[in-house]
Amino acid sequence: MEWTIQELATRAGITSRTLRHYDRVGLLAPSRVGANGYRYYDAGAVARLQRILLMRRLGMGLPAIAAVLAEEVDTCDGLRAHITTLEEERDRIDRQLRSVRHTLDALQAGMEPRMDVMLAGFNDHYKDEVISRWGERAFQVSNDWWHGKTLDQQRAWKQAAEDLVAAWVEAAKAGVSPTSEQAQSLAARHIRWLSQIPGTPTAEGDRECSIEMVKGLGDMYVDDPRFADMYDDAAGAAFVRDALQAYARTRM
Structure with missing residues (x-):
């Protein structure tokens, strides 16, 4: 034609x-x-x-x-490259749409419009650490998963995370051993929590990489002052690290 x-x-x-x-x-x-x-x-x-x-x-x-x-030598190769570019552009626009919808939901709910808190991806603040340890895909998949949640789902997830942290702090202050049944139960809960995040080795059932990830997280909790603050102090972060690493050695 x-x-x-x-x-x-x-x-x-x-x-x-x-x-x-x-x-x-x-x-x-x-x-x-x-x-x-x-x-x-x-x-x-x-x-x-x-x-x-x-x-x-x-x-x-x-x-x-x-x-x-x-x-270009091959037209089809050029078209494939354009498809990849368009898919990336579509994903970027999808993320922007989700962010704007979250902003609208927050405003309609009468919430203080601090979108830097409400719209931050699950791993945004730790993007470099996530990519360096587990790769770009792990960050992108988990970040997209977070942005795909509704505002209520994000609130529920954050509350669950805060409850877990509070339980760790309480156990550390009680002076229990990292290898105690209480601490190991918390470690199991922590790993179940991680397994809900797409892109992580625990979510994908990769045992060896999961063990490496859990041990690496434990080290990061101690090495990064942000986590020391989260777990009340450096001793609290060390307690979480020791409990997680003991669990990884003996129960994973």
Whole structure:
């Protein structure tokens, strides 16, 4: 099939003048020019125009687009690359939509609009640590999971986390041993809590990586002052570390 320049311009939402300009700068030539001077475009030309319009929408200038198209050997590879780019853009927009919906929910609920607290991804404050220890995918999957929750679900999750921390602090202040049944029960609860977070080894059932993760978390609780504050003091953080690492050695 072929389309005239007017038909293609109308379908693409651009002007025939734009198509003639693309021809002049070497981006998109017509498939053929009829004896009457009319320009015709076949399916291959339309596919090329689709790619040009996609790159324009991504903010690329015409010289940059020309360079990309000139370097490509296989059109299908180029289309696959565009699919990947579009999927990433779709995911970014989806995250923005979820954030805006959360903001609206918070405002309608009459909450103080501190979106930095309510909308932060589960691991946002510890992004670098998560990526360095467990990779980009672990961060992205868990972060998307958090942003996919409703405001009520986020509140419930945070409350469960606060309850767990409070239980750790209470046990540490009571002076129980990290290897005691009480401490080991808390360690099991802590690991069940971790297993609810997509992207973590515990959620994916990877035993060896789960053991490594639990031990690494224990070390991070002690090494990072933010966690010492969370568990009341450095001694509390050390108690959590020792209990988790004992559990990882003997019960995982």
